[in-house]
Amino acid sequence: MEAHNLKESAMKIVIIGASGTVGRAVTEELSRKHEVIRVGCTQGDEQVDITSQASVQALFEKIGPVDAIVSASGGLHFGPLATMTDSDFDQGLQDKLLGQVRLALTGQHYLNESGSITLISGIVAHEPIAQGVNATTVNAALEGFVRAAACELPRGIRINLISPTVLTESAEAYDGFFPGFESIPAATVALAYRRSVEGVQSGRVYKVGY
Numbered sequence: 001m002e003a004h005n006l007k008e009s010a011m012k013i014v015i016i017g018a019s020g021t022v023g024r025a026v027t028e029e030l031s032r033k034h035e036v037i038r039v040g041c042t043q044g045d046e047q048v049d050i051t052s053q054a055s056v057q058a059l060f061e062k063i064g065p066v067d068a069i070v071s072a073s074g075g076l077h078f079g080p081l082a083t084m085t086d087s088d089f090d091q092g093l094q095d096k097l098l099g100q101v102r103l104a105l106t107g108q109h110y111l112n113e114s115g116s117i118t119l120i121s122g123i124v125a126h127e128p129i130a131q132g133v134n135a136t137t138v139n140a141a142l143e144g145f146v147r148a149a150a151c152e153l154p155r156g157i158r159i160n161l162i163s164p165t166v167l168t169e170s171a172e173a174y175d176g177f178f179p180g181f182e183s184i185p186a187a188t189v190a191l192a193y194r195r196s197v198e199g200v201q202s203g204r205v206y207k208v209g210y
Contacts, residue, residue, distance in 0.1 A: 010034050012066045013197065014059075016050065016103060017073030019043040021169050022120065025186035026072055026193045034197075037063055050074070050099030053106070060110040068197045069107040069117045071100050077134040078177070084133065092134040097141055104149060104159065114156035118196040119146060123165040123210050129177055139163070143205050150203025158202035164189045165209035184209035 011034045017023040018038035030036055038044035039059065046063065049055040050073060074096025077088045100119045107117060124132045125139035146161040153159060166174055168183040192206040 011068055011197070013037065013068040013070060014039060014063055014066050014107075015070045015072065016040075016048060017071060017120075020072055021167055021186050022164070022189050023072035025190040026070060029187070029190035029194050030070070030197065034068075037066075050103060051094050053102060056102050056106050060107055063110075065110055065112050066107075067112050067115050069103060069111065069115070070193060070197065071103055071117075071119045072193075074099055074120065074138075076138060078131045079134075080131055081133050089134050089137075092138040097138045100142060101145055104145075108153060108157060111155075111157050114158075116157065116197055116202075117153075117159040118193055119159070119161050121161055121163045121205070123163060123181070123207075125163060126207075127181075127210070131177070146205065147203050153202070158196075158200075160196040160202060160204045160206060162189060162192045162196065163205050163207045164192070182209060 013030055013034050014037045015023060015027055016039045018027050019040040027036055027038055037046060039046045039048050041047060041049065046059055048059040076092040076096050079088060104117050104119065119142055121139035121142045122135065124135045125143055128136045143161055146159050149159050164184065166178045166181050166183045168185045171183040189208050192208045196206060
C-alpha cells in the first residue's frame with residue numbers, strides 16, 4: 001500500500017495571548033507554516049480584552065474569517081480558601097473561564113469551514129495545589145466545556161484543550177506552589193497546539209507533561 005504525502009496548506013490563525021510564555025512559543029511554532037495574527041491585551045498585531053464581549057466581537061469583526069482560533073490566555077486567582085471571597089473567585093471565572101468561552105462562542109461564527117478552536121487549561125484541573133482552588137475549578141470547567149461543545153459545533157469545526165504542567169520558564173516564579181512537579185518547556189506545549197490546529201481530533205484534552 002502506497003503512502004501519500006500530506007501537505008498542509010497555510011492557514012490564517014489568530015493567537016490570543018501571543019505575548020505570554022506559551023503564546024510566544026505557539027506563535028513561533030505555527031508561524032513557520034501559517035499566517036499568524038498576534039493578539040494581546042496591550043501588545044501584538046491587535047488587542048483584545050477577553051473579559052469584554054464588545055471587545056471580543058470587535059476583534060473578530062476586524063480580522064474577519066480565520067481558519068483557527070488559538071488561546072494561550074487567561075488570569076486566575078491564587079490564594080488561601082480561608083480568606084477567599086466571591087469577588088476573588090470571580091476573577092478566574094470572568095477571565096480564564098468565561099473569557100475563553102467567550103472566544104469560542106463568538107469566534108465560531110468567524111471560522112471557515114472545518115476550522116478549529118484551541119483553548120488552554122492546566123494540570124491543576126487534575127492535581128490540586130495549595131491556594132489553587134480557583135485554578136482547579138476554572139481548568140476543570142474548561143475541560144467540560146470543550147468536551148460538550150465538540151458535540152455541537154457545526155460545519156466540521158473542531159475544538160480542543162491544551163492542559164500543560166508547570167512551565168520550565170515559569171518554574172522559579174511558582175517555586176513552592178508545585179512541589180515535586182516536573183516542568184516542561186513552552187516549546188513542548190506549542191507542539192500540542194500544532195497537533196490541535198493541524199490534526200483531525202475534536203473534544204480532546206491534550207495533557208502535556210503529565
